[in-house]
Amino acid sequence: MSSGKTSRYADRGDRGDGDASGDGSANGAMGGATSVGRRGFLRAGVLAAAGLALSRPLLAEPAMAAPRMAGNRGPDDEMIDAVRQLLKAKFGDRKIQYGHVQFDIPTDAPDGRAVPAIMDIDLPITPDSYVSAYYLMVDHNPDICLGTYHLTAASGEGPIETRIKMRRTSYVRAIAEMNTGELWSAAVKVFVGLNGCG
Amino acid sequence: MPSTHHQIPADAPALTFAMPASPPTVGDAKILLPLSVARNAVIDVRALLVHPMDTGFFRDASGNPIPAYFVNAVTVMYGGEQVARFEWTSGISRDPFVRFPLRASREAPVQVVWKDNKGGVYQQSVDLKFA
Numbered sequence: 001m002s003s004g005k006t007s008r009y010a011d012r013g014d015r016g017d018g019d020a021s022g023d024g025s026a027n028g029a030m031g032g033a034t035s036v037g038r039r040g041f042l043r044a045g046v047l048a049a050a051g052l053a054l055s056r057p058l059l060a061e062p063a064m065a066a067p068r069m070a071g072n073r074g075p076d077d078e079m080i081d082a083v084r085q086l087l088k089a090k091f092g093d094r095k096i097q098y099g100h101v102q103f104d105i106p107t108d109a110p111d112g113r114a115v116p117a118i119m120d121i122d123l124p125i126t127p128d129s130y131v132s133a134y135y136l137m138v139d140h141n142p143d144i145c146l147g148t149y150h151l152t153a154a155s156g157e158g159p160i161e162t163r164i165k166m167r168r169t170s171y172v173r174a175i176a177e178m179n180t181g182e183l184w185s186a187a188v189k190v191f192v193g194l195n196g197c198g
Numbered sequence: 199m200p201s202t203h204h205q206i207p208a209d210a211p212a213l214t215f216a217m218p219a220s221p222p223t224v225g226d227a228k229i230l231l232p233l234s235v236a237r238n239a240v241i242d243v244r245a246l247l248v249h250p251m252d253t254g255f256f257r258d259a260s261g262n263p264i265p266a267y268f269v270n271a272v273t274v275m276y277g278g279e280q281v282a283r284f285e286w287t288s289g290i291s292r293d294p295f296v297r298f299p300l301r302a303s304r305e306a307p308v309q310v311v312w313k314d315n316k317g318g319v320y321q322q323s324v325d326l327k328f329a
Binding site for chain 1: 240253255256276281282283284285286287288290294299300301303
């Protein structure tokens, strides 16, 4: 996250911007610690650090690239046509960037009837720059855009929390529209057990 | 030998959680503000409405479809001025709960109005006081 404000959810980790190379290196170092001794652990750590340092520039991705989890296809790859059309109808050709939205939702939801979701933004909120609306979208729900939260300058900064229904495993997208017209978003894949929509 | 057991007075309140006097009915609403609010602080307002939020896709025990019945518009008024507006569908869970920020700029009532797709209008308001 390239913003001056510290994240409110720093202790929970940043699910929105998972980086495949970073996660892989960390797992490699941990594996070395359990299978070999201290020397091996250090060597693995050095190798991992070197790999990380090398892989960073090679990736050549912008800081606000689409979130990508190891072994999974990203939210843009899995976006179905209905969502594409809805985004086109709502936002036209405006660019929707990933980042700055702190989206807190469980990745495993055994009960799809009530999935808690918290949306927040880590940009500074001033009377001239505030979130005018949060959009909450579930790709595979009957109503894709199931909640729109219009805020004003009198709202101030803070999270929106709600509970949503989900039909089946799909990406959940939170899009924050600033009053300046910028669109920031985050997407999390939620694995659903019980169908909550019918 | 005196008993060391604690004697519970006969008139002591029960230690179990009391059930509400009447079952919740559609339209019962609560708004929760923080216990103490400072001037110009941004507070979290929590609002809860008792509502079935039926999607229209489920059937009852005898196989008849349950028609869609859900809250689709929520407005938040602060001292007579609209500060937030939510558009909902049946994808919001039953007994819809929402937490949203509000800048406490003055002592005024906070009112939330819910409207559902069958014309029902429910409202609840609390007075915001600085403490």
